[in-house]
Amino acid sequence: MSKVDPRIANLDRGAALPRxxxxxxxKAPWEGRAFGMVVVxxxxxxxxxxxxxxRLVEEIAEGSPEYYESWLSAFESLxxxxxxxxxxxxxxxxxxxxxxxxxxxF
Amino acid sequence: MTKHDHHEHGDHSHHPxxxxxxxxxxxxxxxxxxxxxxxxxxDVDRIISAYEHDIGPMIGARVVAHAWVDLDYRAxxxxxxxxxxxxxxxxxxxxxxxxxxxxxxxxxxMVVCTLCSCYPWAVLGLPPTxxxxxxxxxxxxxxxxxxxxxxxxxxxxxxxxxxxDSSSDLRYMVLPERxxxxxxxxxxxxxAIVSRDCMIGVARPQVPAExxx
Numbered sequence: 001m002s003k004v005d006p007r008i009a010n011l012d013r014g015a016a017l018p019r020x021x022x023x024x025x026x027k028a029p030w031e032g033r034a035f036g037m038v039v040v041x042x043x044x045x046x047x048x049x050x051x052x053x054x055r056l057v058e059e060i061a062e063g064s065p066e067y068y069e070s071w072l073s074a075f076e077s078l079x080x081x082x083x084x085x086x087x088x089x090x091x092x093x094x095x096x097x098x099x100x101x102x103x104x105x106f
Numbered sequence: 107m108t109k110h111d112h113h114e115h116g117d118h119s120h121h122p123x124x125x126x127x128x129x130x131x132x133x134x135x136x137x138x139x140x141x142x143x144x145x146x147x148x149d150v151d152r153i154i155s156a157y158e159h160d161i162g163p164m165i166g167a168r169v170v171a172h173a174w175v176d177l178d179y180r181a182x183x184x185x186x187x188x189x190x191x192x193x194x195x196x197x198x199x200x201x202x203x204x205x206x207x208x209x210x211x212x213x214x215x216m217v218v219c220t221l222c223s224c225y226p227w228a229v230l231g232l233p234p235t236x237x238x239x240x241x242x243x244x245x246x247x248x249x250x251x252x253x254x255x256x257x258x259x260x261x262x263x264x265x266x267x268x269x270x271d272s273s274s275d276l277r278y279m280v281l282p283e284r285x286x287x288x289x290x291x292x293x294x295x296x297x298a299i300v301s302r303d304c305m306i307g308v309a310r311p312q313v314p315a316e317x318x319x
Contacts, residue, residue, distance in 0.1 A: 004156055004157055006167075006297070006298035006299070006301075007298055008157070009157065009164055010164050010167065010168070010294065010297050010298055012168075012294060013294075023158065023231070024157055024158050026154075026158070028129075030128060030129045030132040030133075032154045032158070033132050033136055033150055033154075034132050034135075035153070035154065035157070036149070036150035036151070036152075036153040036154045037135060037136060037139060037145065037150055039153045039157070040145045040149040040150055040153055041139070041144060041145060043153075044144070044145070046144065069128060072128065072131060072132060072135075075135070076131070076135065079135070084139075084142070084144070085135070085138050085139075085142075089138060090131070090134055090135065090138065093133075093134035093137060093138055094127070094130040094131045094133070094134035095130070096134075097125055097129075097130035097133045097134055098124060098125060098126075098127060098130035099124070100124050102133075102137075104125050104129070104130075104133055
């Protein structure tokens with residue numbers, strides 16, 4: 001059983017996770033995947049939580065009104081800056097999925 | 107798959123629908139991170155299910171943290187819980203009352219619902235399974251100190267224990283005592299140490315070992 005990290009559950013200052021009746025709401029499966037990946041890599045120590053949070057707050061301030069789009073953009077930029085993935089491989093892989101060259105079920 | 111979302115495929119083969127751009131970006135990230143050995147799909151599943159049902163004791167925690175730093179607010183919270191909660195911008199249903207109980211060095215409050223499972227879900231989310239269990243419901247009244255010990259709360263003999271029985275008309279939330287070593291903390295830092303169990307009164311806020319945050 002995973003423990004909920006209160007720093008994540010209690011995100012605030014405009015970065016609060018979308019909720020309904022207190023429960024997290026994912027409007028589409030990709031939102032849940034994006035959420036989960038960020039939390040897993042944080043648990044594994046790939047970056048400090050505050051690093052992600054600062055980028056999320058920035059993205060929300062200047063980016064899309066859709067919460068998890070900002071979330072995903074913050075995650076991408078963090079991984080790129082840490083050298084975990086490159087802009088090229090990310091772009092190539094995304095277009096393989098978008099064009100169905102690659103099976104989206106794995 | 108249930109009957110209701112069954113699709114008519116007719117003679118067509120089952121082609122997957124092309125993912126949207128944002129879905130493709132998410133798939134790209136997850137597949138690359140898996141290939142690099144940084145995570146597994148099961149890791150992600152596990153996190154989603156843990157957080158999806160964490161069910162916000164967050165609101166209660168923020169209310170407590172605010173009451174710790176603002177004594178006037180604390181007085182208003184103890185006087186009229188629902189009004190004070192609305193004051194912070196949260197919804198609180200008009201149909202149920204909420205009494206906030208202040209635990210101190212002399213008195214420890216703990217909450218139960220002996221008849222069913224009345225619970226201030228508007229501030230604490232859904233109740234934990236043990237709250238609804240028959241042993242907790244009966245033992246909290248008969249031997250509260252023993253129950254508290256089992257939750258890891260050892261109270262000195264001179265601290266009195268008050269057990270409050272919730273009803274559908276009046277529910278309770280505990281305002282725990284602010285622990286020492288939290289001077290100068292922000293409300294966000296404070297809220298992070300106020301767990302659901304603290305607000306039911308079966309735990310006390312703990313200052314983490316690496317307290318110089």
